[in-house]
Amino acid sequence: MDEALLNATEFLKRMEAPLMEYLRNTLEQRMAFKFNIDLFKEFIKIIDEDNESVVSIKSFNTKMHAILSANEIEPAFNNMTAQIVEKMEGFQEKDSGWALLRLTHCELNLNEFKPLRGTNFIPSPKYIAQKRACVNVRNKDIYCFKWSIISALYPVNTHLEKTSSYEIDDITDSVIVLKNGRIINFWGLDFPLKVKDISVFEELNPSISINLFGYDSEIKKIRLVREQQTSHCSKIFICNKCLQHFYSTEKLKSHENDCSKIVAKMVSPEKSTLEYRHFERQTDVPFVVYADFECLLQDIQSCQPDPASASTTTLQEHIPCAFAYYIKCCYDSNLINSLVSDLKWFYINHIQKPKSSNTLTLDEEKTQREATLCCIWYDCYLFVKELASIDGDISIIPINKELFMHSSLDALVNNLAHKDLKTVSGVYGDSEKLSLLTRKGVFPYEYINSWDRLNETSLPSREKFFNKMSNTECKEADYQHALNVWKQFNCGVMWDYLELYLKTDVLLLTDVFENFRNVCKNIYGLDPCQYYTTPGLSWDAML
Structure with missing residues (x-):
């Protein structure tokens, strides 16, 4: 008997040439199709002690495979051959009792396939x-x-x-x-x-x-x-008409009710000319306060979110523990010096050395609980009252650095020349210590989760500087820099390091944004501090 009739690989190898030629011809005619292979085999099985047997023809087939180009045919055929051989071996190893007699024939099955793909010209609907x-x-x-x-x-x-x-x-x-x-x-x-x-x-x-x-x-x-569309990680739902995206089917359905009603309105001829009108924004904002907070990060235990729906998981609670601010005055620096002097006096006499207080009596505790006016903060009331007596509006423009500059503070500081770091140099002088501060420092945010840790007398290990939000660990060079800063600035406890880190951040931020202000004023004649976002500044700069 021909050995090829017992070996599936040899049998299909003999069939390869005519099958491949047929498939290529089919591709030229149809441009695309799907095919699979059915290999039929005759098996025999002994069913009793008298050696009576039964013969059965069984088939082993493969899944349909799509063909769109000629170079896909041969790899697909070889893959199907391997699949059939694997199926045969698995069938015979199951102790089914069936023994192979011969390979009878092979069938090639074709299905029509019309894939979605680019082709030659089709007129637009x-x-x-x-x-x-x-x-x-x-x-x-x-x-x-x-x-x-x-x-x-x-x-x-x-x-x-x-x-x-x-x-x-x-x-x-x-x-x-x-x-x-x-x-x-x-x-x-x-x-x-x-x-x-x-x-x-x-x-x-x-x-x-x-x-x-x-x-x-x-x-x-x-x-x-x-x-x-969005950097949001949860599932989004997109309107087919206007391509706006939403985070729930309910919001999408609500939008679709009004989507078809939205029309573009042309401006009237008398309003068709754009003119620059915000001349007041060419003047400097008199006072700019650069500020930052540091917080204790306490983990929050929450339930597992449902992956089938959009959700936000709260990981940590931020508890403010320190703040720093720097006031930039574009007129008279003596005013700032006076304010700094007052703040130093207040810090030394009321915060650094707080006055001791006696324990309250029961009557004093009752009076305190029933009081409607806090005498300790009465000066605050007087301060606000005096502000209210000033003619004109007192306005504050809250600005986030990221609204104008999307790079990290470290990258922005590296773009500045040493001569541009005027604020940092003015506080720390032109010394060796200054060179340690002219880059963004590192801080173990995840580690500082309680007030007690601010009293520790050394930096934690490098592993404790791991940042969960960015999923990054502290580089060895950055950790060595932190150790050097701790040593050079004689930090005694973590609170000293936090104070230095926070203060330096604010001073560097001041230099970065003040440099940005100067560039904008020189080129556009506009002060960025007069604006909330980059688009507003860009629009006026264009006009």
């Missing part, structure tokens, strides 16, 4: 074309995906639908250089392009991200790049 908002290049090849990318990155003024308008030498090139200098990498991609290969294109071109939509009586989202 009338509903889309009437909007005159989409470019649909009339290509006569299989590279419509390339033409769509090219038309987006190299916009032309006339005949947007013609391929000749984009001045492409050879659309089949793997790397295409546009006339405006943009380079598009299509290396290794097969065309017409499959939807699953769009992510490969994005990896080849990191500055490009693709959103894909389909149309079948209405516009439907097929593939959206999440990073363009």
